Amino acid sequence: MKFGLSLILILVAGPSLSQTVPGLAHLLDTSEDARPLSVSIWYPSEAKASTSVGxxxxxxGVAAAPNAEFTHSALPLVIVSHGGLRSATDSGAWLSSSIARAGFVVAEVDAPHPDNAAAALNEIWQRPRDIRRVIDLVLADTTWGPRVNETMVSVAGFALGATAALxxxxxxxxxASYLRSCAPDRKQHGPDCGWFAAQRVNMSATNPDGLAGMARDPRVTSVIAINPEYPEDLGSVPADIRKLSISLGKPESTSADGQxxxxxxxxxASIFDxxxxxxxxxxxxxxxxxxxxSICGVSSDARRAIHQDVSDAVISFLNGGAK
Structure with a gap:
């Protein structure tokens, strides 16, 4: 699923100036020239909206208060990883904002988007690496490190971001199974096989060292996976990791991502929601x-209701609800 559009336009609608909204800050990781990471930090505040994001x-867009005062003690940290291969910047702002209002510091990561299928092959291992880099970045930052509880780190992701979270x-x-996800005899093909085939890209060209480097981050204590990609190629998360799986629409398999x-x-709902x-x-x-x-769904009201259902489930889980 290629989450995102070629549009890179500026929001024209303004936020409601009377609304109390989460604060917003930004961090930038330029430690890797080829893959700089832009991070939107959302956090609870009592400030009024002064901008709109995403x-x-x-x-x-989603209303926010840039650089609003942070008045809390250390809060749990939630990393949000966007979905698909070409997601728009801050595409998860609606969820990040909701989680922040519930009393969390949320770091939504945006990485350079691959502009061709050959580059996209390595996103499967780059996305988890991005998450680890963002955790490093936030915890080491002199402003945000003291504001988060490093013993409570969760990761929430959509689609390919959900795969990275898991x-x-x-x-x-x-x-071996993943590299065959576009094979003709495969019952369920990977989401981007058509794109890869059109550009004559073979899954076997995925960087083997990158795949070998995929590993658990011991700082992560819980994960939230919303419609993960390649679920049939994933094992289960360890028993000591809390996990919430969310399916937008009826799941294709009752055993997705080894749950x-x-x-x-x-x-x-559908994945477009x-x-x-x-x-x-x-x-x-x-x-x-x-x-x-159809990317816009049935109606704006229907999508808002779906977002509310998802946000409520995520927040309940983060606050210690059912595993």
Whole structure:
């Protein structure tokens, strides 16, 4: 699933200035020239909205208060990893904002997006590595390190980001099976096999050292996986890791990502509901640019309701709800 659009436009709708919203800050990791990471930090605040994040003519933005005062003691940290191979920047802002309002520091990671299938092959191991880099970055930062409880680190991800979340939580990737995910005899093909085939890219070209380096991050204590990609190639997370699986729509398999318990299912949803709420003009723009207005879902109200269901389930889990 290629989460994202070619649109890189600026949000035109303004936030409600009377709304109390989460604070927002940014960190940048330039330790790797070829893969700088931009991180949006969301946190609880009593400030009023002064900007909007993650919006464009297709998708509504999320209200925020940049550099609002931080008035809390150390809070649990949640890393949010975007989905798909070409996600828009801050595409998970709707979830990050909701989690922050519930009393968490949330770090949403945005990495350079691959512009061709050959580069995209290595995202399977780059995404977990990005998560580990962001944890390093936040904990080492002189401002944000003291503001988070390093013993309570969770990772939430959508699609390929969910696969990455499970990986850093200790779910092992069956590399041989993964490399065959586009094979003709495979019952369930990987989400990007058509793209790879069109550009004559073979899964076997995935960097073997990168795949070998995928491993559990011992700092991660719980994971939230929303419609993970390549679930049939993933093992189970260890018993000491708390895990919540969420399925937008009915899951294709009751044993996705090696889970021992059924996922939280939002039956009326689809994978497209991981996107933000669409603007009024969104469906028409999508028809012109992408040819698929269904990305906007049934209606804005229906998507807001789905986002609320997902946010409630995630927050309940983070606060110690059912495993």
């Amino acid at each position: 919006g464009n003519p297709v998708f509504e 990986s850093v939580g200790g779910a092992e990737l069956d590399v 021992q318990t059924p996922p939280f299912v939002v039956p009326q 991981a996107f933000a709420v669409c603007t009024l003009a969104g469906p028409e723009i999508l028809m012109e640019e992408e040819g698929d207005a």
